Every structure is written in C-alpha cells, then in structure tokens.
Amino acid sequence: MENSFSRKEGAIGIFDSGYGGLTILSEIRSLMPRYDYIYLGDNARAPYGNRSFDVVYRFTLQSVKWFFSQGCHLVILACNTASAKALRSIQQNNLPHLDPTRRVLGIIRPTVENIDTYTKTGHIGVMGTEGTIQSQSYNLEIKKLHPHLIVTGEACPMWVPLVENHEYDKPGADYFVKQHIDRLLKKDPDIDTIILGCTHYPLLIKKIKHYLPEYIRVIAQGKYVAKSLENYLERHPEMDEKCTKNGTIRFFTTESPKKFSQQASLFLNEKIEAQNINIDTLC
Incomplete structure (x- = not known):
C-alpha cells in the first residue's frame, strides 16, 4: 500500500456500490476519452441506499484506499449515497492523513450548481x-448555493431493483414509477424540475418522462458531472498531470466478475471484462 501510494501518475477512479455509476462513467468517457479510468463496483455489499452513515462511510473509505493503492490520484464517488454519507468525512478526516495531494469528489454538487437556471x-x-x-444532502447543497429554491424529496426504494433485475423497460415498472411521481407532485404541485438523485435512474427515464407533465424538466447527473470534472482538471493542471491518458479502462467488482461483466455490458452497450477484488481488509 505505501509503495503504491507513492506512484506519480495513475488512472481516474470511478466508484459506485453497484452498476449505476456506469451511467456517470459513460458520460465522462464520452467527454474525456483520452484519460485512463478504473471502475469499481462494490456489488457484494450493494445496495448502500438503506445502510447507516457509519457503514457507508467505512465501505466507501475502504474503496478509496483501494483506488489509491492502484495509483489513482483522483477518485469520483459516482454514487449518490456515498457522496451523501461519506464524502465530507473522507475529505476532512482521512485525506489529510492518507495523502493531502489526492482528491475525492462527489456527484451531488456538480448536479445542483446550475439548477436555478432550469427552474421557473x-x-x-x-x-x-x-x-x-x-440524508437531506441535496436539500442542504441546494440551500447553500440557491437559498431561494424550495426542495422536495421522494425516496424510490424499488427503482434500483427494477434496473438491476432488468425490469426497467418492462410493464411491471410502470406501477412503481407512476406511484413515486404522483407522490412527489402531490407533496409539491409547483415542481417544474426534477433531479434524478440516483445513478441507476437514467435507465428509467423514458417511463419517468411518460408519467410527468411535459413542462417538468428531468435532470440526469451524467453530463453535469462529466462537465464539472473537465472544468476541475482545467482549473487544476497539477492534478491533470497526474492523470494518465492512454484511453484505457479497467473494471473491478467485489462480487462475481462474470455477473458484473454481463450487467455492465447492458449499461455501457459494449462488451467488458471485469476482475474480482477483496477490499474488506482495507479499514
């Protein structure tokens, strides 16, 4: 670990508890194809959505340490739950001791930075x-940047299983999509912009838009996170120099590599091969 941490250059790390972060990776690769990437899905311990803050923090920190051991100087938490429950603690409490020159970034702030320009x-x-x-993370982040906006949340616990079980485009998904849209709009009928605060949800976007009035704008995170990352590297050339640029990507999972490869191929619309790793020992 110590020797690996001393590497001068490395790929950009993309982390998610499962497959949803692949929607973020896809947009980042599309915008920045020259860079090298490592994707890690902690599928053996997914989903993170209903786990406690302490558990999500511990799991995410283990993964961040693994990325650092692979030579990554920059890690993107392409997972809303990890960004909400672990990012701040890792940035403030762990990075100064692990390596203050490395960076771990989330996907919530990039998503909400310009949200006020979309809503009327x-x-x-x-x-x-x-x-x-x-966690109220979106509410808090939006209030920081745009205190005049009113934010209403709706938890959709069935949507991730629908995606991961390949039911997102089947008729059975309609009930759960409509149910949560109706609940959200009943809470606040004046909503005209909806953030999809989970990286799995873009696969449901056709059904989501089907049950929404046409005037409501739907914000999926991928393009906003990708553009934010590009801007970040432009503003921080010292970090950009540490990111290798050979156009490669490697996939890792904490569960079955065969299963991950099959699922990930559906998200990315290309054939991929994953490797298995064990990060339980990285506390």
Missing part, C-alpha cells in the same frame, strides 16, 4: 434512494 417556479424535486433522501 423555484420548486425542485429530488428522487433518490432512501439513504440519499434521508
């Missing part, structure tokens, strides 16, 4: 996992 009513909806909604 000033009423924003957030749809996410139970963990993300309960």
